[in-house]
Amino acid sequence: MARRSEQVAILGAGNMGRALARGLRAAPTTRRFRVVLTVRDPRRLAPVASEIGARIAGSNRAAVEGCETVVVAVKPQILPSVLAEIGDALENGTTLLSIAAGVSTARLEAGVGEGVGVVRAMPNVAASVRSSATAYCLGRTARRRDRERARTILGSIGTVVEVDESLMDAVTGLSGTGPLYLFLILESLSDAGVKVGLSREIATHLAIQTLVGSAELVRATGEHPAKLRDLVTSPGGTAITALHSLERSGLKAMLMDAVEAAARRSEELGRSRSPSSATSSEGAAKP
Ligand SMILES: NC(=O)c1ccc[n+]([C@@H]2O[C@H](COP(=O)([O-])OP(=O)(O)OC[C@H]3O[C@@H](n4cnc5c(N)ncnc54)[C@H](OP(=O)(O)O)[C@@H]3O)[C@@H](O)[C@H]2O)c1
Known part of the structure; x- marks a missing residue:
């Protein structure tokens, strides 16, 4: 018998x-999903919805009707009003998957x-190119079925790991904010290539592929990055000379400081979004 398709509201x-x-449309399991979308102003959504093969609902409340999974992807400060709208319309057994930064499962x-x-x-x-590094945590009420639904949906935009909720600020500091560090590193390497005589196009191409290739090598070998670094460091060569320069600049400490600072900021923002701090003016959608 054909498997019944699952309805997901976003x-x-x-x-x-x-x-x-x-991601749901492109994933191998796509046929199992019927996707319903909402925004504030649905008129601009029509071309996107037709490209994705999704339906547009007139309201959040209408969208969640009959859905197995409801994904909340509004900005954190909008979330309370959306929850107030849909809270009593969610049937028992529904999975509520939120990607709103800093909003706790409680x-x-x-x-x-x-x-x-x-x-x-x-x-x-990187979710937009189906290469996100996503971490999720389960709430008190979540069951195995909720975990499976969340993993399938999040898996359609990249890799997925489960963590304890106490680690979500750390995740935000590392992978949530992580693209920023790597954009900056890519920009710097591209500039550096231009500085030593390469065209912008060639410098950027080489920087991107070096970053992707190095990451793939660490993933494929499963080795600690320091071991691979040692393998490319020959006596008196270019690598040890560059390493000396990087150590003098404190690159490693700078990156560690940045992740730690972002994690701390995530914690502060999470506190400001708790109900006891309803007057928060924080409006950023980004992690
Ligand atoms: N961007 C990131 O890199 C990133 C990473 C991790 C987590 N997140 C989280 O993802 C969430 C979305 O971020 P984003 O960057 O995708 O923001 P976004 O592009 O601004 O999208 C938010 C969407 O919410 C819609 N919206 C506003 N009020 C609504 C309502 N009452 N009902 C239904 N839809 C409503 C908006 O509609 P209109 O278009 O009509 O205004 C807009 O399309 C945030 O909570 C953020 O913390 C983002």
Whole structure:
């Protein structure tokens, strides 16, 4: 007998919501999903929805009707009003998957019925090319079925790992904010290539492929990066000379400081988004 398709509502079809919808369409399991989208102003969504093969609902409440999974992809400060709109419309057994930065599972659970399984995730901007490094955590009410649904949906935009909720700020500092570090590194390497005489085009191409290739090598070998670094460091060569320069500049400490600072900021923002701090003016959608 043919398997019944699952209905997924994506509330807030902005950058991340659309990436998820596209991921569901492109993933091998796509045929199992019927996707319903909402935004604030649906008129501009029609071309995207038709490209993705998704339906547009007139309201969040209408969108969640009959859905097995409801993905909340609005900005964190919009989330309370969306939860108020849909909270009592979610049926028992529904999975609520939120990607809103800094909004705890406890806060999400407070807005829905006991029978709704809550999952909180932190993807990154590479979701738009289905290469996100996403971590998620389960809420108190989540069951195996909720985990499976979340993993399938998040897996359609990249890789997925499960962590304890206490580590979500650390995740935000490392992989949520991570594209920024690597964009800056790529920009710097591209500039450096131009400085030593390469064209911008060739410098950027070489920088990108070196970054991707090095990451692939670490992944493929499973080796500690320091071991691979040692393998390319020959006596008196270019690598040890460059390493000396990088150590003098403190690159490693700079990156560690940046991740730690971003994790700390994520924690602060999470506190400001808790119900006891309802006057938060923080409006950033980005992690
Ligand atoms: N961007 C990232 O790299 C990133 C990474 C990790 C997590 N996140 C999280 O992902 C979420 C979305 O971020 P984003 O960058 O995709 O933001 P975005 O592009 O601004 O998308 C937000 C969407 O929400 C829609 N919206 C606003 N009010 C709504 C309502 N009441 N009902 C339904 N939809 C509504 C907006 O509609 P209109 O288009 O009509 O205004 C917009 O399409 C945020 O919570 C953020 O913390 C983002």
